[in-house]
Amino acid sequence: MTHWLTTRFCIDLTQPRIMGIVNVTPDSFSDGGRFANAEAAIAHCEQLCEQGADILDIGGESTRPGARQPSPEEERERVMPVLRHALRLGVAVSLDTRRAALMREALALGVDIVNDVSALGGEASEQVIAAHPRAGVCLMHMRGQPESMQQAPVYGDVQSEVAQYLATRAARLQLLDVAAERIVIDPGIGFGKTLAHNIELHRCIPQLCELGFPVLVGWSRKSALGTITGRAVHQRLVASVAAALAAAQRGARVLRVHDVAATADALKTWQALEADRSTLATH
DSSP: OOEEEOSSOEEEOSSOEEEEEEEOSSOOTTTTTTTOSHHHHHHHHHHHHHHTOSEEEEESSOOSTTOOOOOHHHHHHHHHHHHHHHTTSSSEEEEEOSOHHHHHHHHHHTOOEEEETTTTOSTTHHHHHHTSSSOEEEEEOOSSOTTTTTSSOOOSOHHHHHHHHHHHHHHHHHHTTOOGGGEEEEOOTTSSOOHHHHHHHHHTHHHHHTTSSOBEEOOTTOHHHHHHHOOOGGGOHHHHHHHHHHHHHTTOOEEEESOHHHHHHHHHHHHHHHOOHHHHHTO
């Protein structure tokens, strides 16, 4: 799949695209509270666009392990002012939520993508997406719920189980006449997985691509990188960029990151170094 069809944009996926994270929450694992009010979150959206974000992913619920789920009204009040402003910035806008009512309101506003960590598992979520003929959707795999997902997760074969889950969720959407071009899948690094599970899913990105949908990967600042490097969450820039680049090399088309500028520089460098001679001759 060489493109991602969204409400306002047909996103070219012939090269990896950067999805910049905007957490409008007081308790996200890496930047909780920094952008918890609309003014700070809006300024952050503008900064990420300047740094090279292709997509802004705006969320009002922290899904870190053990996080408290906000009320529907609390989540709505966090994200709606930010979404309204982001829609004027000239890039694709994604809403990160599990709630169908909020999806419906945001899509009516013109939001391009719904990014759901529960893969539209909530009641009525599939119908909301099906009712919008161009809206993009990202289906993510999560074992359990954020409150308990990291309590000794166990798989028989993590690769086949995650692939089967994502294929099934995508197939359900297609039965509702949601075009394949609208669907992206995410193996859910860190969502109900051990370090070994995360590494195995990273290695099988090419096999996930064979399901026929672009793959989104989000390693950014996650605890698995802390386990690998021994670094605290705010010291994981290098690890995060390295993981994003490794995911792109394996075929990931969308990289969900906090550190947009560093990731953009890494991608530009990698692409220049890997370009064939005919491409270099035109520059």
